Amino acid sequence: MAATHGTLDVVVHFHRFRNVDLFSRGIYMIRVSTQTKSSRQVGIPYSYYSKPSTLSTFVRNQEIPCSHAKSLPAAQIVNETSEFSTRAFVIKYRDERLELNEGVQFQLLIESRVEEAKDGSGRLVFENDEPITVKLDLLMAELEKPSEEQPNLKYRGNTVAAEKPSSSPTFTRIASQTMCVVGDAASQQLHAYFPATFSAMHFCQLDVTVHTALINLKFRKRAYSRTDGDAKGAPKKGAAGDVTQFHQLLFPGAAGDVPVDVAAARAMHHTYLQPMLQSLGATAAALRNMCADEQALEAAGSAVPSSRAVAGVMALIKKPYLEGSPFNGVKLSSAPESGELTPLRLAASIETDIKLVARRLFLLWGRFVALLPQEPRGESGRANVAARLQRTWLASQRRWWGSRLKNSEVRIQKLLQPREPAELDGAFRELRAASRPGGPRAMLSVFDGAMLADPSLLPVAASHVFLRRGQKFATSPQPVGGIPEFEDQDDDYRGPHLIVMQHGWYASSFDMRLLRAYALLLFPRAIVLSPQSNEDNSGGSMGPMGQRLAHEVHNFIKHRCDELSDPDPKMGRLSFIGHSAGSMIVRTALTSPIFRPYLSKLHTFVSLSSSHCGNMFVPSTIISGGMWALQHLHQSTFMDELQLIDRDTMNESFMYKLSQAKGFEYFKYVVLVGSTQDSYVPMHTAQATIPRPAEADKKGGGDAYMQMATNLMSPISQKTAESDKQTTVVRLTMEYKFTQTNLDTVIGRAAHLAYIDSSAAVLLILFSLYNLLK
Numbered sequence: 001m002a003a004t005h006g007t008l009d010v011v012v013h014f015h016r017f018r019n020v021d022l023f024s025r026g027i028y029m030i031r032v033s034t035q036t037k038s039s040r041q042v043g044i045p046y047s048y049y050s051k052p053s054t055l056s057t058f059v060r061n062q063e064i065p066c067s068h069a070k071s072l073p074a075a076q077i078v079n080e081t082s083e084f085s086t087r088a089f090v091i092k093y094r095d096e097r098l099e100l101n102e103g104v105q106f107q108l109l110i111e112s113r114v115e116e117a118k119d120g121s122g123r124l125v126f127e128n129d130e131p132i133t134v135k136l137d138l139l140m141a142e143l144e145k146p147s148e149e150q151p152n153l154k155y156r157g158n159t160v161a162a163e164k165p166s167s168s169p170t171f172t173r174i175a176s177q178t179m180c181v182v183g184d185a186a187s188q189q190l191h192a193y194f195p196a197t198f199s200a201m202h203f204c205q206l207d208v209t210v211h212t213a214l215i216n217l218k219f220r221k222r223a224y225s226r227t228d229g230d231a232k233g234a235p236k237k238g239a240a241g242d243v244t245q246f247h248q249l250l251f252p253g254a255a256g257d258v259p260v261d262v263a264a265a266r267a268m269h270h271t272y273l274q275p276m277l278q279s280l281g282a283t284a285a286a287l288r289n290m291c292a293d294e295q296a297l298e299a300a301g302s303a304v305p306s307s308r309a310v311a312g313v314m315a316l317i318k319k320p321y322l323e324g325s326p327f328n329g330v331k332l333s334s335a336p337e338s339g340e341l342t343p344l345r346l347a348a349s350i351e352t353d354i355k356l357v358a359r360r361l362f363l364l365w366g367r368f369v370a371l372l373p374q375e376p377r378g379e380s381g382r383a384n385v386a387a388r389l390q391r392t393w394l395a396s397q398r399r400w401w402g403s404r405l406k407n408s409e410v411r412i413q414k415l416l417q418p419r420e421p422a423e424l425d426g427a428f429r430e431l432r433a434a435s436r437p438g439g440p441r442a443m444l445s446v447f448d449g450a451m452l453a454d455p456s457l458l459p460v461a462a463s464h465v466f467l468r469r470g471q472k473f474a475t476s477p478q479p480v481g482g483i484p485e486f487e488d489q490d491d492d493y494r495g496p497h498l499i500v501m502q503h504g505w506y507a508s509s510f511d512m513r514l515l516r517a518y519a520l521l522l523f524p525r526a527i528v529l530s531p532q533s534n535e536d537n538s539g540g541s542m543g544p545m546g547q548r549l550a551h552e553v554h555n556f557i558k559h560r561c562d563e564l565s566d567p568d569p570k571m572g573r574l575s576f577i578g579h580s581a582g583s584m585i586v587r588t589a590l591t592s593p594i595f596r597p598y599l600s601k602l603h604t605f606v607s608l609s610s611s612h613c614g615n616m617f618v619p620s621t622i623i624s625g626g627m628w629a630l631q632h633l634h635q636s637t638f639m640d641e642l643q644l645i646d647r648d649t650m651n652e653s654f655m656y657k658l659s660q661a662k663g664f665e666y667f668k669y670v671v672l673v674g675s676t677q678d679s680y681v682p683m684h685t686a687q688a689t690i691p692r693p694a695e696a697d698k699k700g701g702g703d704a705y706m707q708m709a710t711n712l713m714s715p716i717s718q719k720t721a722e723s724d725k726q727t728t729v730v731r732l733t734m735e736y737k738f739t740q741t742n743l744d745t746v747i748g749r750a751a752h753l754a755y756i757d758s759s760a761a762v763l764l765i766l767f768s769l770y771n772l773l774k
Helices: 156-162 246-250 262-299 307-317 343-374 384-402 421-433 509-522 542-560 582-589 593-601 621-634 637-642 654-660 692-696 702-717 743-747 749-757 759-768
Strands: 004-021 026-036 044-050 057-059 062-064 076-078 083-085 089-091 096-116 122-126 132-141 172-181 190-198 203-219 405-411 446-448 460-467 494-502 526-529 571-579 602-608 669-675 728-735
Touching: 004 026, 004 089, 004 122, 004 132, 004 343, 004 509, 026 096, 044 076, 044 083, 057 089, 089 096, 096 343, 122 262, 132 190, 132 203, 172 190, 172 203, 190 384, 190 446, 190 509, 203 262, 203 343, 203 384, 203 509, 246 343, 262 343, 262 384, 384 759, 405 421, 421 460, 421 728, 460 759, 494 509, 494 542, 494 582, 509 526, 509 571, 509 749, 509 759, 526 542, 542 582, 542 593, 542 637, 542 654, 571 582, 571 593, 582 602, 582 654, 593 602, 637 654, 654 702, 669 749, 692 702, 728 749, 728 759, 743 749, 749 759
Parallel strands: 405 460, 494 526, 494 571, 571 602, 602 669, 669 728
Antiparallel strands: 004 096, 004 203, 026 083, 026 089, 026 132, 044 096, 057 062, 057 096, 076 083, 096 122, 132 172, 172 446, 190 203, 460 728
């Protein structure tokens, strides 16, 4: 069959930009380019729009006027590199937001081939079913600092406000992200949302929607000429080669006037025209949905951009799309005699019908693109289409990451029993073997091409949920989106959800930046606090560190989310995520009297590889020796307490007494995350279970360890149905695939830090716990 290529129109629309954790203040802009992955064809930008409703930025709903808008570069197409640049904007503050409402249209030539089935039918395969790539570059230029001679700049806030763009800013690329876009296999139609975040050091949220449509299908002009053959239909010789007529490409070696089989002709006509018809139908459906949203808003009294335009679009959609076709696909089967159907006539029919469909597609697709920047904005600043696509993106992401998690139900009577290594290894093998052949393309319309390039290297996890008698999941426990919801789950709370992320020993709040950034991205209702009160006091005792954390959280609540002080238990939530030693600091903070008013608001406690029963029975001699060296090098009280050697007897140690205080039972959900690859914190102490070495050790610390684990878990397992707050325990076990072997992977440090350093691990954890943290 004939060699063809399609014309793919790609619209990239930028909705909103939000500074989550950018590295520095400056002038920013985004550049975008497109390319096919298979044939490496570069998209040509040919049209753009820039229609923001305001140039101001906002921080906590406080407007910051843009006084330098006229001096900053405007949105433009960069012809030299086939890129589009958004307008430049100034970012100075954390959580600063602005509306972009800018977009660009690219045209891509996508190669296609006919794939024939066993029954003789065929379909057009575009770009070998490979996704196209949309590359986003984040560019930055420095702001001019105010001179020291300027008055009234004593305070830092005034200095920041006085920084201004230079008259000729020089932009440099500081981060990039490549989106893989997977359209419908037949029509190449796609409408998808993606939050571009760029990198851990330049983490922001750029709301992007991508819309693609196949708008034309052409047969390569260089392959044939439209000059007629001789009287018998034989092709003429020409500059293009021996094959000079289109029908010769459809029927190689056949004369133009020889009758062809009607069934074969119908199948051929269907093969070439069906993608165009499907694209037309999908475009009409997208327009219909958009117009229905705006008509509903107009009926409710909300302003819409152009009611007359909407009415015109609806009238256009209702028209027959092959009106005037001399020989279209609907009438092809009614040809009176097969002898009247020749290669010449069939070739002319295919070209004519494709032109008719392309003409109607051009009109409908143009109307769709014209309405995109005019859509009414909701409270989030996103248009109706973007909000709907964002919900679809979230659902597909939950399914994808949920497919890397295996859930199991365990009776709460087995709360202190560890899972067998063979059971965990079997679950990990099952998860990796069950990976879909198509990878992320089988489940995601748009995805990060770098992170999901090789799904076999992504982490997997096994969760064990400990249920009481009568407690059931509200949904299936299969991996459809993380830990399933429970039938008794209470989601009717009001007010904010404060998530506190406590760092570990000799660490800082900066180490929790990736976890914090993704939490802000996935949980819009949440307020995230990364405490700083223990950054300079990591080597001291856990008692003062817990008190400092309690006071910092208390002060933060008073200034940022005072609703949590309301005695109503349904007013607000308070959750904690602790990494390594951070979880013990959190448990210590819960014992502070200043924290008593907030105990009824405690919701979820996520412990990431924390030594809840002390660092005892460490299987690695290297780690044991390293801890001994650190203990003698730093003379750290914290390390003494962690080893239970801060007192003459273990029963008098800080960790032992902490296990006797209330802690886990305050929360509705307790998630204990560990890994068999983490040698820094063995899994038995990270998940508070009793290992066999502890049971066998009768003269050392075995009895103390078992008693600490019992102290932690017994209050949970002994709760009755009449208790005010039931506590559900989830043990999450991670397994990683490291691309290289080095000292960190050998001693287990890489697995210990992956919880906060690996984007894939952070996303797997947060999506697994989505129902508990949302």
